[in-house]
Amino acid sequence: MMNIVNKAREFAKDRHDGQYRKDDRIYFVHPESVAKKVAQYKTSKYLDEITAAAYLHDVLEDTETTYYELVKEFGFGVASLVLEVTTNKDMKNVIGKEKYLSFKLKHMTNWALVIKLCDRLDNMEDLNLPYIEQSFRDKYTAETMYIINYIGTNRELTNTHQAIITDIQKQLAKLKAGG
Numbered sequence: 001m002m003n004i005v006n007k008a009r010e011f012a013k014d015r016h017d018g019q020y021r022k023d024d025r026i027y028f029v030h031p032e033s034v035a036k037k038v039a040q041y042k043t044s045k046y047l048d049e050i051t052a053a054a055y056l057h058d059v060l061e062d063t064e065t066t067y068y069e070l071v072k073e074f075g076f077g078v079a080s081l082v083l084e085v086t087t088n089k090d091m092k093n094v095i096g097k098e099k100y101l102s103f104k105l106k107h108m109t110n111w112a113l114v115i116k117l118c119d120r121l122d123n124m125e126d127l128n129l130p131y132i133e134q135s136f137r138d139k140y141t142a143e144t145m146y147i148i149n150y151i152g153t154n155r156e157l158t159n160t161h162q163a164i165i166t167d168i169q170k171q172l173a174k175l176k177a178g179g
Contacts, residue, residue: 008052037118053081102150
């Protein structure tokens with residue numbers, strides 16, 4: 001029997017099949033990197049479930065996968081974490097991405113915030129790649145600074161959250177310095 005992390009990995013790899021990152025790498029490199037970051041930063045007796053959710057973090061947003069499929073395949077806990085980190089596009093469009101994400105990150109569970117911060121860190125690391133347009137890089141870094149500042153002053157952060165935020169800030173400084 002396959003453990004939940006390997007099952008989530010294979011599920012995400014299958015569901016993201018045919019999708020690509022902006023640099024033409026297969027999309028799956030992103031959820032795999034986020035899951036590895038979660039395992040690197042987080043210690044928990046529920047690490048397998050959190051890591052599984054990290055692999056699956058984009059399937060509701062970017063594939064035809066439903067929440068009910070996730071419950072059936074991975075249980076309520078993993079499915080709920082994935083739902084929690086999934087962007088509600090209607091709300092994002094109504095209030096704006098920065099404000100929506102800041103509010104969302106302020107109110108999510110600690111485990112979901114670990115996944116979301118690792119997702120943000122992975123995306124920040126990709127901003128150094130040469131194919132990224134400067135306008136997108138500027139917008140994403142400004143959005144990241146806003147979100148980090150907002151949650152830093154508006155919610156209690158664990159040591160794990162603070163460690164990930166420190167690495168995000170290092171990426172911000174690196175981008176500001178020109179690579």
